[in-house]
Ligand code: ATP
């Protein structure tokens with residue numbers, strides 16, 4: 001099937017960054033929905049659903065599906081349900097249900113009163129199965145799992161009919177009721193659709209509808225010893241909810257005939273239509289819930305909300321605004337062919353959004369002390385700094401300036417190369433929003449490392465006669481006596497290689513060992529310690545950061561969301 005084709009990196013042409021509104025984009029699914037409306041199909045209604053299985057946290061791939069389903073409902077004045085597809089009793093958990101609800105809300109979507117569980121329909125699914133048996137469309141098979149596999153044939157050979165395929169209806173009914181009553185151990189019988197063992201589509205070779213599983217379900221407890229398969233439960237759940245367009249990812253394309261068969265044979269009132277689209281793949285990450293679960297369980301990351309995870313909880317903790325995710329989903333569009341999106345596009349979208357909204361501040365991540373010899377020891381001035389040059393309404397703030405400052409260690413070099421425009425012995429730089437300083441020398445520790453940089457300042461260079469004087473470099477700083485200690489966590493891509501899933505056997509070998517760097521001796525502007533968790537800020541010259549939930553005013557913690565370097569813009573420029 002198409003999902004098996006080799007993946008190509010899609011060169012997405014970057015549309016004008018106009019709105020964060022997904023509703024303006026037109027795609028092949030919206031065209032189908034519009035055509036159905038014109039043709040009067042589905043009674044002119046549009047009703048979609050987002051159907052997560054509560055066996056993990058949502059990731060950015062799910063965001064694509066959420067934006068699509070809720071977005072189409074919004075565009076066509078329809079409805080979108082949230083449905084937990086909880087037919088697998090052993091892997092599901094309330095923690096996941098709660099996280100999914102929180103994440104869909106955070107992304108900005110609302111299901112109103114329409115939150116459902118496939119497990120709500122167990123009774124009706126069972127009744128529909130009775131109907132299928134009565135009409136000769138389903139039978140109880142008593143072959144073992146191995147035998148069933150054997151009888152199924154291969155892609156090149158047809159399957160063979162099970163010896164139980166022609167059981168009389170009455171016997172099927174009795175056995176199925178006894179399965180439901182819990183009389184048989186796991187694996188002894190299954191209920192199968194009676195379709196065609198010679199079908200070229202393997203999914204149509206009498207697929208399993210029910211399995212015996214003596215397992216406790218997170219909602220129905222021990223009420224059911226049999227559980228429906230996805231292929232059976234999904235179309236009927238859609239029909240029960242009156243879904244008009246059942247949108248799913250490409251791997252279900254080959255299941256569509258079965259979806260249609262179930263709808264037809266179950267004689268449901270509503271006849272939803274399945275439409276497939278290409279799932280989102282991103283480079284430098286894994287996106288399957290099973291792999292993400294492995295990373296969490298093996299503590300390769302700090303949890304589902306580790307800021308390196310592609311989960312919505314991780315992206316949120318990293319500081320990515322929901323608007324940027326919606327904008328990203330609008331930009332990648334909806335296609336019918338598998339592709340891989342460059343994570344640089346996501347980062348670019350995040351930068352654009354944060355550039356608009358994040359106030360600027362100064363933070364020195366690897367500090368080194370500067371003493372301004374000709375600045376009075378007791379003097380403190382308040383200099384004025386613009387909060388956000390992109391947003392006039394953000395105003396200005398006062399920053400304390402004094403004789404002792406911290407600057408970034410890498411902004412000073414004792415023996416600089418030619419084009420080093422920062423601080424070096426005898427050279428000048430401007431301190432952002434403040435004076436021009438000149439390096440007069442350095443003081444060293446006994447071990448030869450630099451203890452402090454000695455400078456002089458030009459008193460006229462802020463508001464005086466030399467205010468317009470230009471020097472080559474501008475660097476950021478904080479006042480040593482006023483700055484506050486902070487921890488800064490620099491996050492990078494979780495995987496070192498572009499296609500960690502493509503390496504086959506051990507995708508975990510590809511984890512980027514430098515994906516997290518914790519800097520614990522940072523110095524930040526005093527105003528930053530009062531910011532609540534989740535606040536976003538641009539540290540000048542360093543990137544966009546957000547306040548981590550673990551942050552306290554005594555010990556503020558900032559996560560780097562993205563750097564300022566826009567590799568996507570470069571990729572676009574190269575064309
Ligand atoms: P995973 O492969 O990560 O385990 P899944 O498909 O099993 O995901 P579900 O909870 O069943 O996860 O997904 C809910 C919905 O989200 C489905 O309709 C599914 O098609 C869609 N979805 C899942 N992953 C992606 C993706 N990468 N891109 C777009 N849609 C996705």
Ligand code: MG
Pocket residue numbers: 053
């Ligand atoms: Mg699934």
